[in-house]
Amino acid sequence: MKNSRRDFLQKVGASALALQLASITSWGAKRETYDGPVLRVAILGLGNYAARVADAMQSCTKAKLVGLVSGSPDKLTKWSAKYNIPAKNCYNYQNFDDIRNNKDIDAVYVITPNSTHHDFILRTARAGKHAISEKPMAINVKQAEEMIAGCKQAGVKLLVGYRMHFEPKTLEVVRMRKEGEFGKIMFFQGLCGFRIGDPKQWRLKPEMAGGGSMMDIGIYAVNGARYMTGEEPIWVTAQETKTDPVKFKEGVDETIQFQFGFPSGATASCLSTYNMNGLDKFFLNGERGFAEMQPSTNYGPIMGRTNQGELTQPATIHQAVQMDEFADIIFHDKQPPIPVDGYEAVKDLKIIAAVYEAARTGKKVSVTV
């Protein structure tokens, strides 16, 4: 059985999609009346997820795919035809820095293997373009901090593809939590996993991925624990399990359970895995109520319920909403409901580093984000 990550994430939501497709809306966008500035985006790295973003962007109101950057001439040919991108907006990795002279491109969305984000984002910044990184933003905290500094120095914005931060059911749960509708938060659980396919892919190469499942699907549990509880962890414990050391080499985690303690006394229990399908569950438990989401972070439709009943907020195309919102953040300094900047990414990376340290040492690791 050969599953790709995308296939799995698609399958999880497939049955529910039919039910909700009619209600899909580009949340936050005013499709008919918008006459403000449009964020003109080049995508750098034309893999599976980039294709999903490009397709989604066809529904955007405030953002538009206008440029391509790839090491593959074939891909550039195919994509430029498909998305009607002029040749002058297509770059390879050698001439990419010339993008600084291209007045028709505002931002570059880097969707490449984790280890390459650092360099591409810094080159984007030096070219004077706003920088958007897929998550995890980097393979370690040091890289991430350098990326923040580089973008700051260049006077460009740095945003990270936290698409769940704009997902309506997620935001409703966050709103309910903020307004105390669950009472004091006691517990969060995030189970995030899928069975990874092709053993030769970059995600299974530690030098490119910076780790294993934690640097991919695991970040959803880490980030989810933070936005669902509204707290930052102060301690981390973790337990790693490896059943297939051939596929999951040294430095590539297959399955990690991890736990967080928060200042309030609330705790979290999470699991990140590359070796189990069907894991896409969030559970937030408070003294007076709860939220359950399943699927909780796939491409949607997200589904869930709280103690008050089913969550009925509309399904969205996550990447379309994200890019429209990014336009507002870049042009109008709009404050997103949950941060999507480099500092948010650093927090996740600090916590992931603590998870790895806790798994390696078997010790409870203190963390300050």
Add this chain to the structure above:
Amino acid sequence: MKNSRRDFLQKVGASALALQLASITSWGAKRETYDGPVLRVAILGLGNYAARVADAMQSCTKAKLVGLVSGSPDKLTKWSAKYNIPAKNCYNYQNFDDIRNNKDIDAVYVITPNSTHHDFILRTARAGKHAISEKPMAINVKQAEEMIAGCKQAGVKLLVGYRMHFEPKTLEVVRMRKEGEFGKIMFFQGLCGFRIGDPKQWRLKPEMAGGGSMMDIGIYAVNGARYMTGEEPIWVTAQETKTDPVKFKEGVDETIQFQFGFPSGATASCLSTYNMNGLDKFFLNGERGFAEMQPSTNYGPIMGRTNQGELTQPATIHQAVQMDEFADIIFHDKQPPIPVDGYEAVKDLKIIAAVYEAARTGKKVSVTV
């Protein structure tokens, strides 16, 4: 808000109960045609759970409540009237040992604070009566092993009130797992908790309870991890959180997260708490399927689904089925689908001890059961 354990467990199932009440059946019992021996039971300790057992036993076919043991003359008077128990079958804790001369009683079901099981079970055995203990069977492994030895020496059976071991939806999931319908088992999750009420109750006194939530609701997660996966843990990690050190004194755990590793490489993630309501979830995940149960261990109706759909096995009165099955085990050496003997209890207690050790030391603790 003053909740008792019983109140909570009742409430959780209340709304679903109405739907399924019509289908409640004393599973495993042949109500109309039974003409075999009837297990004549005395209940020792007349508290809330004993009342539930006594009421449930009114539905039994193969077991009958015939005797009472209590330190409270008032309770003996009230209960003997309610359940039509002759005075000659009523005992206090002083004259209880005379039960050896009572030919109308076959077994004593000890439903008292955990720390007292050891003594009462041994007295029951010495009186030549079959011994039934509520769970946890004892407050430590040493006590439990002495209870097994004592019952063996006296030639009586020792059974433990593992009511879930006869619950039809639970057994269906166990059957599916045994027959490989979920594929290789990868992960079990058990979240078990309720918010305990009266701070003066024995469950919050470490010398009587032998601990805190782990020695009460937590044993459902421990035991469930074992019967759901069909494996015994080989390592344990655990993290304790205490938010209310006044109510949950030294030696009384409020909330413990714990994780198991199994020989196959499967893992478990569990939570036991006395400070959160709404936690009654099991999740079993295999390579080809899953089971979700919620509620998973309360007094029912248990509800759940697998990858094949809703579980539709009938709701039962757990305690009634348990006592009918205990009759068959005692009289006919019937082998229950999941063990309910003293050895089963020792395994749980060894694992609970490992959980406490792991929580105390912060270390991964090896366990052999």
